[in-house]
Amino acid sequence: MSEQRLRIAIQKSGRLSDGSFDLLKSCGLSVSRGRDKLYGRVQEMPIDILLLRDDDIPEFVADDACDIGIIGQNVFEEEILNESHEAPAEEVMKLGFAHCRLMLAAPKEWCFDGSLMLEGKRIATSYPALTRAWLARQGVNAKVVMMKGSVEVAPRLKIADAVCDIVSTGATLDANGLKPVATVFESEAVLIRNRQEFSPEKQAMFEALLKRIKGVMTSKDAKYVMMNAPRSAVPAITEFLPGADSPTILELAGNPEKVAIHAVCRESVFWDTLEELKKLGASAILVLPIEKMMA
Ligand SMILES: Nc1ncnc2c1ncn2[C@@H]1O[C@H](COP(=O)(O)OP(=O)(O)OP(=O)(O)O)[C@@H](O)[C@H]1O
Numbered sequence: 001m002s003e004q005r006l007r008i009a010i011q012k013s014g015r016l017s018d019g020s021f022d023l024l025k026s027c028g029l030s031v032s033r034g035r036d037k038l039y040g041r042v043q044e045m046p047i048d049i050l051l052l053r054d055d056d057i058p059e060f061v062a063d064d065a066c067d068i069g070i071i072g073q074n075v076f077e078e079e080i081l082n083e084s085h086e087a088p089a090e091e092v093m094k095l096g097f098a099h100c101r102l103m104l105a106a107p108k109e110w111c112f113d114g115s116l117m118l119e120g121k122r123i124a125t126s127y128p129a130l131t132r133a134w135l136a137r138q139g140v141n142a143k144v145v146m147m148k149g150s151v152e153v154a155p156r157l158k159i160a161d162a163v164c165d166i167v168s169t170g171a172t173l174d175a176n177g178l179k180p181v182a183t184v185f186e187s188e189a190v191l192i193r194n195r196q197e198f199s200p201e202k203q204a205m206f207e208a209l210l211k212r213i214k215g216v217m218t219s220k221d222a223k224y225v226m227m228n229a230p231r232s233a234v235p236a237i238t239e240f241l242p243g244a245d246s247p248t249i250l251e252l253a254g255n256p257e258k259v260a261i262h263a264v265c266r267e268s269v270f271w272d273t274l275e276e277l278k279k280l281g282a283s284a285i286l287v288l289p290i291e292k293m294m295a
């Protein structure tokens, strides 16, 4: 691989992969996915993609085997707390997908009345450092049992009394007779980078990619909203439009009473929003997706 190509590490397959591939695609980087592929070359830009197990990503980035990577904050923070690197990678920005929580969960039959109940108990987890840090903050002494996977079965197998595991919908806990009792860490996918200075070419490539990622993220919920409305309703509608900058007001041919309002709404536009706009006098409301946006 050339020194000048930006090397990006993403998860090969798992909960982060679709979001990571989609993000790169939205940034104009097409990477083909193959079952046995570990490496991809982006055609459009001097960028290489490494497809890895997610646990390896922070280390690859910290050790300069890759320049940047996409990883869950839970894995990244665990790595930082473990202090396995002198110069760990650095978080650049949150990416708005793979939202989940690391949660303390106990058997459903427990009447959980606070973290002190965990005193002297065994807690199974794949995140021992985050779990220990949380227990220390709670002032609780408990034994942390490290498990690489299938943590949720530990109480049933009597390996542990409770678990500290990743939760999204809660269905996995529920299916295993467990209930969430406390949030240890809130997580989403983040972009991380190697702390060393990039060459000027690589830095330029990195900054161009960051701009595109920011553009994708701003346009994700953004909509272009168009409607007609009585002139008198313009101030109320402008105030109501979610996350809109000053809208454009256009004359309507042959109708001096009414105007067309065009606005970029940076926040979600729901059916309720349209119903409210109608109540304020708007008609012929159109909501269009925005594919790309750059400030
Ligand atoms: N149910 C979920 N919903 C949303 N995000 C999740 C969920 N489960 C995990 N994540 C996030 O995705 C990351 C990767 O999860 P995944 O289950 O794919 O990991 P893994 O099995 O360790 O993968 P690998 O085979 O790459 O080691 C987690 O560290 C977490 O940040």
Ligand SMILES: O=P(O)(O)OC[C@H]1O[C@H](OP(=O)(O)OP(=O)(O)O)[C@H](O)[C@@H]1O
Residues within 6 Å of the ligand: 015, 149, 150, 166, 167, 168, 169, 170, 171, 172, 173
């Ligand atoms: O709260 P839920 O919506 O049920 O999601 C939580 C589960 O999702 C993840 O596992 P995944 O399904 O990715 O399988 P894995 O454990 O084999 O990685 C995570 O490890 C939890 O077990």
Ligand SMILES: [Mg+2]
Residues within 6 Å of the ligand: 053, 054, 055
């Ligand atoms: Mg993993």
